[in-house]
Amino acid sequence: MTERGWSYADLERESGRALTRGRWQQLGSADVQHKFPNPESLTVIAQVLQIDVTSVVLAAARAVGLPVTAQAGDFANQLPAGTERxxxxxxxxxxxxxxxxxxxxxxxxxxxxxxxxxxxxxxxxxxxxxxxxxxxxxxxxxx
Known part of the structure; x- marks a missing residue:
């Protein structure tokens, strides 16, 4: 968000209001989440953030407390948005x-x-x- 200068309201707008500002804020917090996002939400997050859905799924798994370790290190997660283009x-x-x-x-x-x-x-x-x-x-x- 910082890199792109986006607010939670911007994310809501970019998602076509599929995810509310409050949900984006909840997802962006460092707090452990209580519920794994549904597949539609995971897809919207990946599209809006312009990253692959696998990264979103792994981040969501970590957010609900699953002990997910990156098999290839975190290098792939450091690639900037848009590399898929x-x-x-x-x-x-x-x-x-x-x-x-x-x-x-x-x-x-x-x-x-x-x-x-x-x-x-x-x-x-x-x-x-x-x-x-x-x-x-x-x-x-x-x-």
Whole structure:
């Protein structure tokens, strides 16, 4: 809400009044909820907030006190609203970068194919592992 500058009344309006301002406020509170939202409400929440319904269901489960743990960490939940509108090639490029970064945490060279191009580099030559005064820094200084 803060990121978008929305109020609970704005959320009510965006939902086509399917959820009242009071219900949005109740859902937005840090209080444990007493009732799991119905499927229609979960769908409306996901649409209004422009996030996937799975994230909404997991958040609702946590809100009613179920011990839900993210299986892939919270990284996916940090993606900004609107990522579902990315084109398939852009999505594949971003996923390729993430896969390459994750593979870079394992031993051995990093291989990743993005858009028909294979990316490969040894883990030890990753930019984060480079000496700040090493060859890459000298090449940049020469430019």
């Amino acid at each position: 990315l084109s398939d090639p852009m999505r594949e490029a971003i996923l390729g970068l993430i896969r390459a970064a994750v593979a870079g945490t394992a031993a051995g060279p990093v291989h990743e194919e993005v858009g028909g191009v294979t990316l490969e580099w040894p883990k030890e030559s990753a930019p984060s592992r480079q000496d700040p005064d090493g060859p890459a820094a000298r090449r940049e200084a020469d430019v």
